[in-house]
Amino acid sequence: MRTFILLFFIFIGLIGQGEAVYTSQDRDTEFRTLVFADEFEYDGRPDSQKWHHQIIPPNNGRWHNDELQHYTDREDNSYVSEGTLKIKAIKEQYSYNGSTKEYTSARLNSKFIFTYGRVEVRAKLPSSAGTWPAIWTLGANVNETGNYYGNQYGEVGWPLSGEIDIMEQTGWDKNKTISHFHWGDLKTKEYRNMGGETTVRNASNEYHIYSMEWDSVSIKTYVDDTLVFELPNTNDKPYNHEHYLILNIAIGGNLGGDVPANFVEDIFEIDYVRIYQ
Known part of the structure; x- marks a missing residue:
């Protein structure tokens, strides 16, 4: 879903808001009601009441952005143990619908939709070069192949659906994370994107909280209490659904x-996922 244009942030997108530390008193909206959570206090497969495995490649057997993996719903690639969710990328030959790849991984969709709120994910990131972990959202009207909701909420496609990358990490710099926004302008239909990055030390060995606060005025992303990027939520953007x-x-x-x-x-190890409104 994130096209080659994403690399454009290298030139114009890194206009983040510095290393400011924010407290709850500084934030525009207080999100106090827990509306969705998985604390992963169980063992085995991810809770099927909360998570959907997206496994069908949308591009004739290929995923977006020249990715090299197949996503699977096997417990080998996603499982819960000792209080955390593990999403595991593995080097192995794997075929799906006539397409063979040399790597497998997992891609989980929440069986929960929301407009506005605070998303909080406490996680450790993979340390290996070549891995691209992500915590992100798509508009429920995207109707992407194999997603949980299908066309139930519409089918405007990407980027008109809007995308919020709360956290991404490149395969070549494991000391930083990225927050990025991709959308289609609702007036002109043109593709737009903005984002920033921040330094995150020991991202693979220590838990950090990757979060987003989203309301009708703005969308802010954080690592722990460091603001990574703030995007004004104006009427030309698809961030009000x-x-x-x-x-x-x-x-x-x-x-x-x-x-x-x-x-x-x-392994991408996740201690909890919480959404507040």
């Missing part, structure tokens, strides 16, 4: 980059 949350690791592609020959597997 339902979105759903996505968790995944891609391998290679535009933000994954080169995968080392000795790559075997790596």
Whole structure:
């Protein structure tokens, strides 16, 4: 879904809001009511009442952005143990619908949609070069192949659906994370994007909280209490309707980059997911 244009942020998108630290008193809206959560206090497959595995490649057997993996619904690639969700990328030959790839991973859609709120994900990121973990949302009207909601909320496609990348990390710089926004201008239909980045030390060895606060005025992304980027939520943007949350690791592609020959597997470990309104 994130096209090659995403790389445009290297030139114009990195206009983040610095390393300011914000407290709850500084924020525009207080989101106090917990409306969706998974604390992963169970073992086995991710809770099927809360998560949908998106496994059908939308581009004739390929995923977007030249990614190298197949996503699966196997417990090998996503499972819960010892209080955390593990999304595991594995080097292995795997075929699906006549398309064979050399890597597998998992892509989970929340079976929950929301307009406005605070998303909080406490996680450790994979450390291996070539891995591209992400915490992000899509408008529920995207009707992307294999997504949980289908065309139930419309089918405007991407980028008119809007996309909010709460956290992404490149495969070549494991000391930073990115927040980025992609959308289609509702008036001109033109593609737009903006975003920023921040330094995150020990992202693979320590938990950090990756969050978003979204209301009718703005959308703010944070790592712990550091503001990464703030996007004004104006009427020309598709950020005033339902979105759903996505968790995944891609391998290679535009933000994954080169995968080392000795790559075997790596894990995106998630302690909890919480959405407040």
